[in-house]
Amino acid sequence: MSSSTLLLGGARSGKSQLAIHLGQTTAEGLGSNVVALVTAEPIDSEMEERIARHRAERPAGWSTVEAPYDLVEAVAKVPLDSVVVLDCVTVWLTNLLVRGDAPASIEEEALELTHALLARRQPTIVVSNEIGLGLVPGDPVSRSFRDIQGRVNQALALHLDHVFLVVAGRLLALQSGQSVARTLGPGGAL
Numbered sequence: 001m002s003s004s005t006l007l008l009g010g011a012r013s014g015k016s017q018l019a020i021h022l023g024q025t026t027a028e029g030l031g032s033n034v035v036a037l038v039t040a041e042p043i044d045s046e047m048e049e050r051i052a053r054h055r056a057e058r059p060a061g062w063s064t065v066e067a068p069y070d071l072v073e074a075v076a077k078v079p080l081d082s083v084v085v086l087d088c089v090t091v092w093l094t095n096l097l098v099r100g101d102a103p104a105s106i107e108e109e110a111l112e113l114t115h116a117l118l119a120r121r122q123p124t125i126v127v128s129n130e131i132g133l134g135l136v137p138g139d140p141v142s143r144s145f146r147d148i149q150g151r152v153n154q155a156l157a158l159h160l161d162h163v164f165l166v167v168a169g170r171l172l173a174l175q176s177g178q179s180v181a182r183t184l185g186p187g188g189a190l
Contacts, residue, residue, distance in 0.1 A: 004117055004124045004160040007171075008153060014169030015127045016054060016087050023085040024059055026123045034062045035082045037075065039092040041068045054087070068095045072109060075116040082122055089113075089128035089156070093149055097141075103148050110152040114159050126160065128153055 005022065009015045027034045036058055042048040058064065063082070067074035071092050078084055089110075096106045117124050132150045137143045157163045163174040 003162065004120075004126070005162040005164070006126045006128065006153075006156050006160045007164050007166050008128055008130045008157070008174075009166030010130060010133070013166045015129075015166045017057065017169070018164075018166060018171065019085050019087055019125045019127050020057060020059070022125050023062075023083055026125075027083045030083065030122065032081055032083050032122055033079075034059070035078045035084050036062050036064045037067050037071065037078070037084060037086040038064060039066075039068050039071065039086075039088060039095060041095065068092065069099065072112045072116050075113065075120070078120075080121050084117075084120065084122070084124040085127075086117075086124065087127040089126060089152060090131070090149060093152060094145070097145055097148070103144055106148055107151055107155075111155060114155055118159060124160075126156060128156065130165065 007015045007019055007022075023034045023036075026032075038051075038054070040047060040051050040054070042051055055064070062085075065074050065078070068091075071086075075084065075086075093106060093110070096109070097103075101109075117126065129149065130153065131146055137146055157174065164171040165174055166172075
């Protein structure tokens with residue numbers, strides 16, 4: 001097993017740019033290549049522009065795997081000697097919810113994703129949005145999504161090695177999942 005990192009933050013906080021930098025420097029240090037697992041789909045012109053911008057920001061030598069739905073399978077297919085940059089969990093969760101997947105099914109698949117990431121030998125960098133810091137959404141679908149996203153972020157943060165909150169392009173280290181587990185004790189829950 002190797003090191004895994006979760007970058008959480010709001011929209012335009014600098015998560016993706018930091019993930020690219022971390023992926024590139026990690027891969028260079030290991031003499032490895034990088035596979036970017038991306039989850040966005042070009043559903044409209046604005047998303048097409050975002051995808052094009054993200055694609056242009058990634059180093060030319062990186063491989064890209066588009067995985068808007070079957071992310072667990074995509075992680076399993078990445079060569080074991082590659083560093084992974086997964087961008088982003090929030091878009092993946094959105095894709096599943098829009099497709100009509102049940103919240104319990106989505107959370108189960110997210111746990112499978114966590115286990116697949118932990119099984120990797122090379123470092124993994126995961127990007128996800130922190131969306132629970134604002135007002136309570138006014139409709140049930142948005143509240144459900146916020147809740148799913150929060151539970152998935154908690155599961156990732158509990159299991160991955162390093163967790164950072166990204167604010168204005170700056171990293172704030174959060175307590176590791178292992179430290180949280182020790183603090184809560186046996187049978188503790190978040």
